[in-house]
Amino acid sequence: GNSVTQMEGPVTLSEEAFLTINCTYTATGYPSLFWYVQYPGEGLQLLLKATKADDKGSNKGFEATYRKETTSFHLEKGSVQVSDSAVYFCALIWGGYNKLIFGAGTRLAVHP
Amino acid sequence: DADVTQTPRNRITKTGKRIMLECSQTKGHDRMYWYRQDPGLGLRLIYYSFDVKDINKGEISDGYSVSRQAQAKFSLSLESAIPNQTALYFCAISRGNEQFFGPGTRLTVL
Numbered sequence: 128g129n130s131v132t133q134m135e136g137p138v139t140l141s142e143e144a145f146l147t148i149n150c151t152y153t154a155t156g157y158p159s160l161f162w163y164v165q166y167p168g169e170g171l172q173l174l175l176k177a178t179k180a181d182d183k184g185s186n187k188g189f190e191a192t193y194r195k196e197t198t199s200f201h202l203e204k205g206s207v208q209v210s211d212s213a214v215y216f217c218a219l220i221w222g223g224y225n226k227l228i229f230g231a232g233t234r235l236a237v238h239p
Numbered sequence: 240d241a242d243v244t245q246t247p248r249n250r251i252t253k254t255g256k257r258i259m260l261e262c263s264q265t266k267g268h269d270r271m272y273w274y275r276q277d278p279g280l281g282l283r284l285i286y287y288s289f290d291v292k293d294i295n296k297g298e299i300s301d302g303y304s305v306s307r308q309a310q311a312k313f314s315l316s317l318e319s320a321i322p323n324q325t326a327l328y329f330c331a332i333s334r335g336n337e338q339f340f341g342p343g344t345r346l347t348v349l
Contacts, residue, residue, distance in 0.1 A: 176336075216282070225336055226272075
């Protein structure tokens with residue numbers, strides 16, 4: 128079946144460090160891929176998405192590229208801020224019902 | 240105003256009690272979803288609805304039921320709560336292939 132695997136956290140970084148959170152997926156066909164972010168005490172917010180191979184999603188300095196050959200959608204940011212501290216979820220949608228399949232989430236903690 | 244609201248935000252109940260979590264939206268979207276979040280497991284789909292007459296089971300529907308009272312309202316019920324239903328519950332709506340989440344309900348079953 129379809130699934131999403133992302134790197135375990137927590138990831139702890141100093142401010143201005145480079146961030147990578149790995150995400151790989153298993154799916155038949157051509158899913159759309161998403162990154163959601165959950166700030167403390169809040170619901171999930173869509174961070175970025177990509178709908179086909181080689182698409183790059185970007186938002187708020189975060190980027191991720193849909194790599195079909197490696198079935199990956201790694202999240203990157205060149206310089207993290209304390210305000211980026213949150214839990215990040217990789218997810219896919221497959222088929223016509225828009226059901227999201229989530230990874231387990233990766234907690235990011237950024238220190239000054 | 241938030242697009243998706245959930246009530247209550249926090250609830251503590253006892254084993255065997257019936258609990259209803261409510262979700263309302265202001266965007267007029269047809270598609271609504273209920274998820275639960277557990278540490279280390281991400282979010283898992285409980286039920287989803289594509290309109291008032293269309294209700295579908297998700298990945299983990301056992302022990303839950305839902306009601307789509309109107310286009311804007313989608314309620315989740317636990318008929319007889321048990322401790323392993325302690326979790327954070329999220330309602331979501333979708334527009335195209337993007338989903339928008341409510342703030343969540345933290346449910347504790349003692």
